[in-house]
Amino acid sequence: MHSAVAHPSGRRRSDVRDDDLAALRREVRAFLSAASFTPRCDNWMRGVDSGFTAAVAAQGWIGMTWPQEYGGGGRSNVARLAVTEELLRAGAPVGAHWTADRQIGPVILRHGTERLRREFLPAICRGEVLVCLGLSETEAGSDLAAVRTRAVPAPGGWSISGAKTWTTSAHLATHAYVLARTGPADPRHEGLTEFLVDMDTPGITVRPILDLVGEHHFNEVFLDEVFVPEHRVLGTVGAGWKQVTEQLAFERGGPERYLSTYPLLAALVDAVRRHPDRAAVERLGALTGRLAGLRALSTALAAAIDVGAAPTREAAALKVLGAQFEKDVVEEGRYVLDVTGGLEDATAAALLVDAVTAVPAGSVRGGASDVLRTVLGRAESTGGTR
Numbered sequence: 001m002h003s004a005v006a007h008p009s010g011r012r013r014s015d016v017r018d019d020d021l022a023a024l025r026r027e028v029r030a031f032l033s034a035a036s037f038t039p040r041c042d043n044w045m046r047g048v049d050s051g052f053t054a055a056v057a058a059q060g061w062i063g064m065t066w067p068q069e070y071g072g073g074g075r076s077n078v079a080r081l082a083v084t085e086e087l088l089r090a091g092a093p094v095g096a097h098w099t100a101d102r103q104i105g106p107v108i109l110r111h112g113t114e115r116l117r118r119e120f121l122p123a124i125c126r127g128e129v130l131v132c133l134g135l136s137e138t139e140a141g142s143d144l145a146a147v148r149t150r151a152v153p154a155p156g157g158w159s160i161s162g163a164k165t166w167t168t169s170a171h172l173a174t175h176a177y178v179l180a181r182t183g184p185a186d187p188r189h190e191g192l193t194e195f196l197v198d199m200d201t202p203g204i205t206v207r208p209i210l211d212l213v214g215e216h217h218f219n220e221v222f223l224d225e226v227f228v229p230e231h232r233v234l235g236t237v238g239a240g241w242k243q244v245t246e247q248l249a250f251e252r253g254g255p256e257r258y259l260s261t262y263p264l265l266a267a268l269v270d271a272v273r274r275h276p277d278r279a280a281v282e283r284l285g286a287l288t289g290r291l292a293g294l295r296a297l298s299t300a301l302a303a304a305i306d307v308g309a310a311p312t313r314e315a316a317a318l319k320v321l322g323a324q325f326e327k328d329v330v331e332e333g334r335y336v337l338d339v340t341g342g343l344e345d346a347t348a349a350a351l352l353v354d355a356v357t358a359v360p361a362g363s364v365r366g367g368a369s370d371v372l373r374t375v376l377g378r379a380e381s382t383g384g385t386r
């Protein structure tokens, strides 16, 4: 049997066999059950473990969809989705490669020079590259076009000065992706350029920001006349806005938008299995029904990317719905663990704490839900055109 996933254009993709995907999922589950890690909610962002990433790389599960000539696996995005869903379901620490695999590699493939492809893609596939995302600034979050970090021409390249904030894993990163202004601020969607910067370049200072529970995963990053060679421009000078908008389809449209709290959801199901409660079963049923819908949307997105689309609108929809779903897993989790006595299980209690502290970020990071709703509403009111 083949999966035939409807593509927004009306085309159908049918080159991924369901039994191949099932075998792939079994392979990932076997790998995970032999691996040593503590499952956590939101571990794609919080869990940076270079040893685990090296083991994932050795399986060929980083850069799975990229051409083999760059070290990739030449597989489909639907196959990649099977792997990433399994890693997330297990709450595995995939943060060391997540961003490079999810969005930076694909952007280098789309817009990078041959030199950049050869320099970065094989190293990402080996799990050696941790890229942090230098997009947000204190006055440029939802309104990303307001970035004030500036790159000016310098002999042999560019000199970048400015400050980024909320930069996840900058303190551990080998490279930063930086969006900087290279042209005038008006028109504001022009004159932006993307760069790939070595984190050990002189002029970069990283300062930690601790989250509500005192964990350190994001940072402020200051750039003071940081030299970036010409060949590290990603894509076209001045076309950064168009490119970054495409990139957000990869950032927003993945399964981490609805599976960050899956380890908690699995613990809830276990709790109800041990202590059946009718209302709890109904609530979990409602959640798992929504999860099935989100997974179908995610599969359609992966299939759309397989045929070369950058489905930004569908990705925004997945992110909005996924963020609300994850919040509701926590809300229902409090109830279910209460009525089933599940909080006596230390693992379930720890997962609830993890999820309570993680989910508020879900509707902000990668694009605030309020803003994405506006994007979706506008798209619909203009006839749903992309």
Ligand SMILES: Cc1cc2nc3c(=O)[nH]c(=O)nc-3n(C[C@H](O)[C@H](O)[C@H](O)COP(=O)(O)OP(=O)(O)OC[C@H]3O[C@@H](n4cnc5c(N)ncnc54)[C@H](O)[C@@H]3O)c2cc1C
Residues within 6 Å of the ligand: 132, 133, 134, 135, 136, 137, 138, 139, 140, 141, 142, 143, 165, 166, 167, 168, 169, 218, 361, 363, 364, 365, 366, 367, 368, 369, 370, 371, 374
């Ligand atoms: C856990 C976490 C990790 C992050 N990691 C990174 C990272 O690695 N790299 C990076 O560059 N950034 C990162 N961010 C930053 C994130 O992308 C921004 O927080 C996000 O884009 C929102 O920007 P802001 O914080 O400036 O909020 P603002 O833009 O000030 O928005 C605040 C709130 O105002 C409302 N709002 C704003 N504008 C509108 C509007 N037009 N219409 C309706 N409502 C509106 C929304 O409710 C929004 O939540 C991270 C954030 C979090 C929480």
